[in-house]
Amino acid sequence: MSEEKVTTDIITLTRHVLDEQRKHKEASGDLTLLLNTIQLGCKFVATNVRKARLLNLVGLAGGATNISGDEQKKLDVISNEIFVNALRSSGKVAVMVSEEDDEAIIVEEGLKGKYCVVFDPLDGSSNIDAGVNVGTIFGIYRVHEDSTGTIKDVLRPGREMVIAGYCMYGSSANLVISLGNGVNGYTLDNSIGEFILTHPNIKIPSRGKIYSVNEGNASFWYPACTEYFNSLKFPPGGKNPYSARYIGSMVADVHRTLLYGGIFAYPADKKSKNGKLRLLYECFPMAFLVEQAGGQATTGTTRVLDIVPTEIHARAPIFLGSKDDVEDLKNIYAKHSAS
Ligand SMILES: O=P(O)(O)OC[C@H]1O[C@](O)(COP(=O)(O)O)[C@@H](O)[C@@H]1O
Ligand SMILES: [Mg+2]
Ligand SMILES: [Mg+2]
Secondary structure, eight states: OOOOOOOOOOOBHHHHHHHHHHHOTTOOSHHHHHHHHHHHHHHHHHHHHHTTTTTTOOSEEEEEEOTTSOEEEHHHHHHHHHHHHHHHHHTOEEEEEETTOSSOEEOOTTTOOSEEEEEEEEETGGGGGGTOOEEEEEEEEEOOTTOOOOGGGTSSOGGGOSEEEEEEESSSEEEEEESSSOOEEEEEETTTTEEEEEEOSOOOOSSOSEEEOOGGGGGGOOHHHHHHHHHHHSOSTTOOOOEEOOOSOHHHHHHHHHHHOOEEEEOOOSSOTTOSSBIIIIIHHHHHHHHHTTOEEESSSSBGGGOOOSSTTOBOOEEEEOHHHHHHHHHHHHHHHHO
């Protein structure tokens, strides 16, 4: 009988980040520690998501709504507390913005660090009771020089983020991160409790075959949006139409789009003039990742990462995905705004 080869050298997320840190002589190690805190939060949330039914963590938190008007689920509240507690005690964070907290959290003196973390602690939580994939989305800014950490440090364009990422809690927990030099994906190995590099240097295909949008809103769409999706469904010249896939968890829909290509959208429409998704902790981190993987993210007319938010829970329309697919969309929007 042949002996199974045992793996004795694995690249964990921590090892990978330390390798990166060594390339920058001036690096203080603060970001490495911050990423360790975030991966701890993700493991903690992953455990609660997996045991939600057994621990009676499904359902609503008890009538509370967040500032966006969403009814909070028990797991929204738990996930938020996990991240707020972990980030505050890391000593590396000055300001936090969470979907579940109306106001920005300014960390007290003594524990205050140099970074701002914006996050959606549990994305797609309306899906949670059915066991569908959910996730955590985050972005990190460095506070401005001479700033003690105020709300101004997060009201900045997404292109100024230093790190963006998400963790998808599905059949496995997948952490996907960009430090601004490409995108890497890590899968949680539950037996050793470590995220292992499984998707090095993710590149989004330049064109895909899938579109992902809530078609239930189609009657509210503006003509440019309708024309674009019709061009995918009814292509000229006997070409194959695109397939539709929409999970309703941004993390899961974007994860598939990153790996398979195509386009994901939450457009502005006549009912929701700014779309639905929140700029700071949903649109910016995902736009950052998609651009770093070679794709594009636009509102239809503006690069998402160039928007300057005027409030921490601001919303923005978004189309993101394969470079060529998003380019086609932009051309249709340009044609409509010119006419
Ligand atoms: O149900 P809709 O309107 O299609 O919205 C789906 C979108 O809403 C969200 O669930 C919002 O996220 P939260 O669950 O964090 O509020 C996204 O994940 C998803 O893309
Ligand atoms: Mg969300
Ligand atoms: Mg959420």
